[in-house]
Amino acid sequence: MIQWPRAVYLHVPFCLHHCGYCDFTLVARRDHLIPQWFDCLQRELEQHRRESGARLPVDSIFIGGGTPTHLSVLQLQQLAELIAGHFELQPGGEYSMEANPDGLEAEKLRVLHEAGVNRLSLGVQSFDDDVLQLLERTHRADAAAEVVCEAASILPAVSLDLMFGVPGQSEASWQRTLERAVSLPVVHVSTYGLTWEQGTPFFRRQRSGELQRVEEELERSQYLQAIQQLTGAGFEHYEVSNFARPGWQCRHNLVYWRAEEYLAFGPGAARYVGGVRSTSCRSVVKWLRSWSEGRACVEEEERCEPEQRAREAIMLGLRLRRGFDVAEFESRFGVTLQQLAGAALDQGLRRGQLELADGQLRLTETGLLLADSVTAEFL
Ligand code: SF4
Incomplete structure (x- = not known):
């Protein structure tokens, strides 16, 4: 009998805009697909429910994307109900959602709070408008800082994603971003170096010489700068790229780092259940077409020896x-x-x-x- 994992990931593949460096599974400006995505997600969850035979107790739920908070207030409520119908978050469990500062009005935050979301992971990336512009992000630094404060006044935990190794980003700019981050009411920070993924517009622009990769030495020094600044401000450096105030490590991600099993739903979602790893189709359209016909859409599957x-x-x-x-x-x-x-x-x-x-x-x-x-x- 399968011992069902106690961690669930759900993928919301919608964004306002497709940033040039991003190769996640998503579509931008195709919100007309949202109702069909809901139908398909429900089918996928129902199929799982038939296999498990029960509403499963879980210790963590992580809704990632894309931009889950790109959904409207009503759609966020609908998503929360769908999830609650299939999983029972245990007392003290972690319920995370990824978000972007754009369009994250208070009403959405209140809906998330009512649904039990207790951790918001905000893709701020930088508090330097030039860096944000280069990354093709649609928000600006001051607006992001306001959203962080508002989110922290409604939800128990706010985490920030920050990015270094961005062309043109100086050590001084990165320092200002780190300083502003620690001045805000956040309990967790993830820092990532910009990656140049094949097939993205950034990769092509780098190939054509329009964008220059940051020297490895500068990137290393920016990473060290992050460690120094964040640990100096009382954050514990608990994972290569992650920092948390005491007691606020991301429990869902700890499941991955401890090589434990997890469930996952939605296009491009990767799961590890019963010793088998599998990944759903990364093409949102293909995933939708398949589930609309009632068929699972799995791209890769392997039993791990x-x-x-x-x-x-x-x-x-x-x-x-x-x-x-x-x-x-x-x-x-x-x-x-x-x-x-x-x-x-x-x-x-x-x-x-x-x-x-x-x-x-x-x-x-x-x-x-x-x-x-x-x-x-x-x-
Ligand atoms: S908002 Fe985030 S998920 Fe959406 S395209 Fe930009 S980087 Fe990717």
Whole structure:
């Protein structure tokens, strides 16, 4: 019998505008598809309900996108009812929604609060209007700061997404963004370097020389600047890219980093259930067409073998600054770290990129700056 995961992700694929660097699953200016998306989402949830046979108890719900708050007040209510009909958030559970500052009026925030949403993740990216303009974001810095304050007055927790490594973004500009972020009533901050995804307008503009990638050294220094500024302001650096005030780590994302299982619904959504990873069609139109005909739309599906699961657990666990408990790992996967990945482990320790302390394996400060390559050695 399947032990159903206790974390759920739902994907809302609508945005006001398609930012040139973004390759998430979404459509912009196609709001006429929203009613059909609701119908299809309901079908997908009902199919799951038939499989599970019950309204499942869960500890976290995460509604991401796209821009979930692009939905109207009525549509947000409809979404909340749909979710509540299928999942029962347990007392003390985390209910997160991603949002953008644009169009996030108080009424929407109140609807979210009434629905039980207790954590808002705001895609602010920068408090520098020039950087926002380059990123093709539709909001401006002062308006975003006002929205942060309003959201924090209605919801218990507000998190900010901030971006560095943006062409033309100086260290001084990044510093001002970090300073403004910590001056606001937020309990969590995620910082990401701009990525240049193939197929995006930004990727083409970079290829043609219209946009210049930021030097690696500047990007590294901006990352260190974020660590210094945010930890100095009392945030705990708990994951490579994430910072939280004590007690406000993102519980839903911890499920991913602990390599636990999760459910997911909507176009492009990736799930991990019963040892099987699968991803729904990334094309919103294809996903809609398929579910309108009552057929699931899955693009990739693979059963993870125990060894692969163990290797992924190392890679993900190392993203946490406290690392992971080696004894717990070995009993969970029935294999020792040495047997599984002795070479990668020894190399990381020898190069000073990994450390073993108090039974935890984690990245050192040196390893942190090379997190992707050090962790990839374990795959
Ligand atoms: S608002 Fe966010 S999800 Fe939508 S296109 Fe821009 S970056 Fe992507």
